[in-house]
Amino acid sequence: MRFATFLLMLVALSAAAFAQRRVMPIDDLPPAVVEHHETRWDVRPSLKYDALCALNVLSGDPYYLKFYQADYDRLAPKFTPAEKAEFVALKRIIKDQNKGIISADLALILSVEPGDSLDDMLVALDKPNDIRERLKQTPYYSAPNFTEFMQVRPHAIAAIRALKRVGFDEDWSQHIRPQIMAKAPQIEKQLVQYNIVPLQEQVLGHALPDNRIEVDLLYYSQPHGIKITGTRFLTHFEYPFDIVLHNAVHEMMHPPYDLKSPATVQAIESLRHDAFLMDKVKHHDPSYGYNEFEGFVEEDCVQALEQTITQSMGMKEDEREYWRIQDGGMHVLAIALYELMQRERFMELRESFPHFLRRMVASGKLTNERLVQLNREFYAGR
Structure with a gap:
């Protein structure tokens, strides 16, 4: 990314x-040193990253409405005009002005913070200095990009508060999480047949920080696969398995x-x-x-x-x-x-x-x- x-x-x-x-x-x-000789897989749903991906949709961006028109029609009427303006502001700054992707940019930065709830994200966003210091410990920090994050931070806070106000987390827990949990065991059963970390270390020329790959299965993430910090990535729970495996191989190698x-x-x-x-x-x-x-x-x-x-x-x-x-x-x-x-x-x-x-x-x-x-x-x- x-x-x-x-x-x-x-x-x-x-x-x-x-x-x-x-x-x-x-x-x-x-010669490349292969430090890890096996791959451990951790497949799970994530409210945090699904919420950040949903911001793409709630901005009204036609690119995402191709995949989520029905969800937009269901969710959008719950928000006030002021709340909708915050979603649009995120798109304007991140995508239109800076040529980024709302979900990818915010997920990468906020992945340095623990927790998976909307409240956890609000707590993290209230302490931007902590985010900056943690991000500096990864390969993904730069002053210009963190400046952009600080510009969108008030809009991100307002957007997540809007999600919380309309009960997005309850909606996700009731309608989305069960679908993902039903699919996760099947995906994990297939993934364990592939030992990819030694091959990744071989081609990169250095060891990965861990041989445990966390696969966050999401609903609102189409059409992307997204790398976040650590040996973790985001993918759609209904992608064909070969795409999930390709995502796993791909995302761990950035940069x-x-x-x-x-x-x-x-x-x-x-x-x-x-x-x-x-x-x-x-x-x-x-x-x-x-x-x-x-x-x-x-x-x-x-x-x-x-x-x-x-x-x-x-x-x-x-x-x-x-x-x-x-x-x-x-x-x-x-x-x-x-x-x-x-x-x-x-x-x-x-x-x-x-x-x-x-x-x-x-x-x-x-x-x-x-x-x-x-x-x-x-x-x-x-």
Whole structure:
């Protein structure tokens, strides 16, 4: 997500360094160390994150009404005009002005705080300094993005108070939670067959903070899968299992590289010169997210890793059709990286992804012309 990429802004590198693509030295990395050898799964519902996802819907955003028109029609009449204005304000600031996603942005920040009730969120929001200090202990903090959070904080407080006033939590407990609880055991039974953490650690080149993956099953989260702090992610309880598994593989790998590494930042920044890629960065539906260059590149890197790992686990699917329709076909860098991973025997050689990315850029295998060619060959099946 957008918050997972902003640390690039903290690296003080001159613009001149990126004026043209140039081959940079590639350091020899030690073999990836796999610290965890098993994956533990924790599948659960969450009122907290479902409420934050419902804010997308209650803003009246047509993008979400495609999925939740009936729920909007049921819930919206309960709110006063002033309360509805708070939902709209969240959309205006987070999505319209800052190109973010209400649910993803707020869920990521508030995931540093304990508790799962509306009251727990209100208590947390009343202590923004505590949130900031906890967020600083994660890879997802930056001063500009926390400034945005402080701007929306009064609207978030008002919105959650509105949810509490109309009994959203009771409605959720009565109508939503039972549906999720009925589905959770089936999903967990399928997930335990997959040991993904060692593979994730192998490709990332470092250990994950835990081998327990928390899967928060939600109702109001469509069409997103959302990474929050720790080894946790949010997904829809009725997604087909293969999507849930893909979400689990995908979300744990944000961010897929160390953004404090100047060599990695230089490799990423060199991609700004690729016209084919930048056309997709600048001209895609902003509702999909990834509206900043850094966030777009990070998402495509993780998508390529996701597809490579799931394929290595024996999952068979039509990846060409998937990327043709995924987010309007915008993930051209993911396709190029995936093609290169297959050709370079990425999983077999156990190369860490940061090293692989730098090597592909330095060798010229990821230039603009090659991006176009790799995409063409991918769809041609070669």
